[in-house]
Amino acid sequence: MAQQDISFSDTAVRGLPSVEQNSWALWGTVLFLAVAIALPFFLRSFVVFQLTLAMIYAIAIIGLVLLTGINGQFSLGHSAFFGIGAYTAAVLMDQFGVSFYWTLPVAGVVCFVFGFLFGLPALRLEGIYLALATFALAIAMPQILKSSLFEHWTGGVQGIVLIKPDAPFGLPISSDQWLYFLTLAIGLMLAVCAMNIVNSRTGRALIAIRDNPIAARAMGIDISLYKTLAFGVSALFTGIAGALSGVAIQFVAPDSFTFNLAIGLFVGLVVGGVQSIPAALFGGLFVLFVPNIAESVSKGLAGAVYGVILILVIYMMPSGAAGLARLVADKVLMKAHRKGPR
């Protein structure tokens, strides 16, 4: 019985890791950092570029984790916030000569405002209805970006060509490597912020709203406020990712931000594990590389191969990569516990 208790308390901990898991997480982070920092020096610059994009998607997916996994609000419209972020950065750089680095926080703030405003009507919608409303946002965004009203700034269908920043301080690395490290640093910072939120009073309020809105209200949680803010903060993360992507690809065009991107981010969210911030990286890698893998298997049937891979992944990891990792960790920990008393 006591044995059972120990293993339970390990699996049951949410938001308050036990000591064992803490040390595991620490070593995992150290290992990840070492590999992540070393990688760009061993890989071709195109692969470095691809990894940068994967991290950018991961940042966007973190936004979805906070909104969907933690707060329980669905969005199929995050391509719109991604696009707004990218265009904010692009227009600021192209039209107003603002330095790329300054465009990132501006894109974040602009998307926060858009997300917050969109969150207000979204308050009245639950589950699939909210998914539909956000879907409409995703459908509308490319056309709005193409519209002649804003063509003066956005360049209409032509889009905007951007230039990658060079490494500062005369660092002996390429602009691809520099952008990789910059994205890595920003991604880590945002991931830490997101994890802080999840493990805080605010995060508990968000989860409480997802788990039981009536009880959450009785505990004094202002549901409307938290839900709209969650939308805003989610859009902020996705917007910063969008701004980074514009510069990484060196080009923004309306058709980069279609509904396909929104679905891609949603797939990344699910295969990573909807409630796990670190797993967003797995989601980002999946979103970027699996379509390529599918294409290399069969050019004509790439879509079908992608579908099969997706089904297999969902079948084998029903709660995403994060769920699988937790399962493995628990198995290992349980073994350690069993060995302990003997």
Place this chain on the structure above:
Amino acid sequence: MTWGMHEAAATTERPVSSTRQQGCGAAGGADATSAFSRAPMLSVCDLTIRFGGIVALDKVSFAIGAGQILGLIGPNGAGKTTLFNCVSRLYTPTSGDILFNGASLLGQPAHRIAQLGVNRTFQNLALFRSMSVLDNVRVGAHARSRGDFFTDALRLGRARAEQRKIDTRAAALLADLGLESVAYRCVADLPTGTQKRVELARALAGEPKLLLLDEPAGGLNHHDVEELGRTITGIRDRHGVTVLLVEHHMNLVMSVSDTVVALDFGRKIAEGTPEEVRNDAEVIRAYLGGAAT
């Protein structure tokens, strides 16, 4: 520590509210039984609520003095939980008023009720099922703490201080209710009796002045019910919390309540001391069906 402070606050408020600004004439009944000249902490005045054609509550009036335990009884469908939901602002009554320390609750949104000092438990357990016991209790302290996305995201000093405050309080409550050993367990994995105690701890984390308990004995065995009775009086005596108790378990209600109010089909049919209500003809008729005829 925090309990002590809260108690002090509660006692200093009593003279202020004893200006006898009752605002509702029907509040006298409970006062007479309390024997102390306290203005009621909670006054329910002519409360009526209709759902479509059904009158769930029909001009119900009663009052609870500070520090009292009031038991609300009645057969299934009598309107007890509906009344709770009106007080916690999940429902808006059709007419009538609810005064808490002399001020109407009806103008307040549901999430403000906890901040005013009214917390509740739920009849059919409304825990946050994916969370640990500790986190559930921490959420209970939401109304008594401050924070926002920004300070929490950056873990600024203020956020850490609030977190420590919440944790100290949660740890004390877990110890108080014997939940320490399951603090990190996911609340959904625990037996009903334990979950009920978690709900109690969660409600107490909000430092209530008035605690609404909706059938806390539901699903508990005999021994647990006895202990629950001691817990409820303990909460009142040690923490100075006023308790409104909805319960089917008569022994429990009669042993802990100062006043008992009986409802039947949305109407108040009796009010008085436990003995008075126990021997009330109307109450006996309501519980035993046509026995009186």
